[in-house]
Amino acid sequence: MTSSKTDLRVIRTRKLIMDSFITLSSKKEFKDITVKDITTEAMINRATFYYHFEDIYDLLEKVLSEVLLINLNDDFLQHNELNEGAFIILFKAITNFQKSLSNRCHRGYEETIARIIREQLEIIFYKMLLKQNVTTENEALKMTAVILSWGIYGASIEWRTSNQEIQPEEFIKPAIPYLMAGIDGQK
Amino acid sequence: MTSSKTDLRVIRTRKLIMDSFITLSSKKEFKDITVKDITTEAMINRATFYYHFEDIYDLLEKVLSEVLLINLNDDFLQHNELNEGAFIILFKAITNFQKSLSNRCHRGYEETIARIIREQLEIIFYKMLLKQNVTTENEALKMTAVILSWGIYGASIEWRTSNQEIQPEEFIKPAIPYLMAGIDGQK
C-alpha cells in the first residue's frame, strides 16, 4: 500500500490540466497546443505544469491511458457485446483518434501512443470476452485479446498509411467474418 | 488604485466555488445546499471556502451580482432593445429566479437579494435607455432607470405573493403600455 492519500490540490490540479488538454484537443491539432495554452485554460501557473508532468508528451501519454481510452472502455462495456457492430465502433474510434493526433514525429512518442492504444484495446477485448465466455479458460481468452488488439491496431495503421479515402467502416468490414469466426468458435 | 494583481490561485478558487454553486443550484434548492456540497463539487477544502466568503449567504450575494445577473445583462444588451418583448423577457427572468430561490427566511438575506436584483435591473435599464436615447439628458435617463427597476421588481413581488398561478407573461402585460409610454415620450 503506497496510498498515503494524496493532497486534494494535486488531484485537482492534475484534473484541471487533463481536462484543459482534452478541451484544447477538440479545438486544435496536438502539434499546435503549447504548455502555455494548457496552463492558461486550466488557470494554473506554467511552472506547476512541470511539477506534475515531464513535458507535453508525458501529459499526452497519461491522458491517453487515464482518460480517453478508459472512457471508451466504460461506455463500451456497458452497452455492447463483441459482435460485428462492436468491431466497427471500436475501429472507428481508433481511426478517429489517430486522425486527431498530429503527424509530427518527435521523441518517438508515436511508439508510446501505439503501445498505450494496444494495451487499452487488450483490456477492453479481454473484459468483453470474459463477459460472454463462461466456459473457455482464461488463458485462452487473454491470448485471444492480445491477438485481437494487435490485429485491430495493425488494421488501423494499414488504413492510416495507405488509403484514408476509404471509410474506416468499409475498410474493416471484410475482416469481420474472420474475426467473429474465432470468437464464435470459443463459445 | 488597489489593483496589485490578485494571485491566480485566488481567482481560480473563487471561480471554482461560484461555478460549483451555480451547478448545484440547478440541481437542488438553495436551502438544501451545504458548504460541504459546494467544496466537494469544487474540489477545495472547506476551510478555504471561509477564506473567501463569510458564509453561504455571502456567496449567494456575490454570485448574484457577479455572475447570474451580469450574464443576463450581457445577453440582453446584445440582442434586444427596450420594447414590449424585452420587458416580458426580463420579467420572466426575474420571476423564474425568485421561484428557484428558497423561501426559507434567514439572516434577512431576502432583503439583500432584493437590493441586488434592483441594482442590476437599474444598470440594465440605464444602459438600454442610453443606447436608444441620444437626445435626452443622462440624469433623466438615470431617474427613469431607477423607477423602472423598482417598478418591475415590485411587480415581480406582487406576482410572487399573490397569484403565482397566472403566467408571469400574462401578469406583466397589462402594465406594458404604461411602461412603454414613458419611454417613447423621451425619444
Place this chain on the structure above:
DNA sequence: TTTGAATTGTTGTTTATACAACACTTTGAA
C-alpha cells in the same frame, strides 16, 4: 425530550502552487 450525526465556523501547521527571473531552443519573418 434526548441523543447522535451532520453542519458550521475557526485556528495552527504543513505543503502545493504562484510568481519572477533565468538561460536555452525553436520559429517565422525581414
Place this chain on the structure above:
DNA sequence: TTCAAAGTGTTGTATAAACAACAATTCAAA
C-alpha cells in the same frame, strides 16, 4: 542568414490552500 518573438524547462521565495482538530450549533429520529 539574422534577428526578434514565442516557447521550453528550471529555480528560490512568498503565499494560498490543505489538513486536522476543535467547539458550537442545527436537526432528525428514537
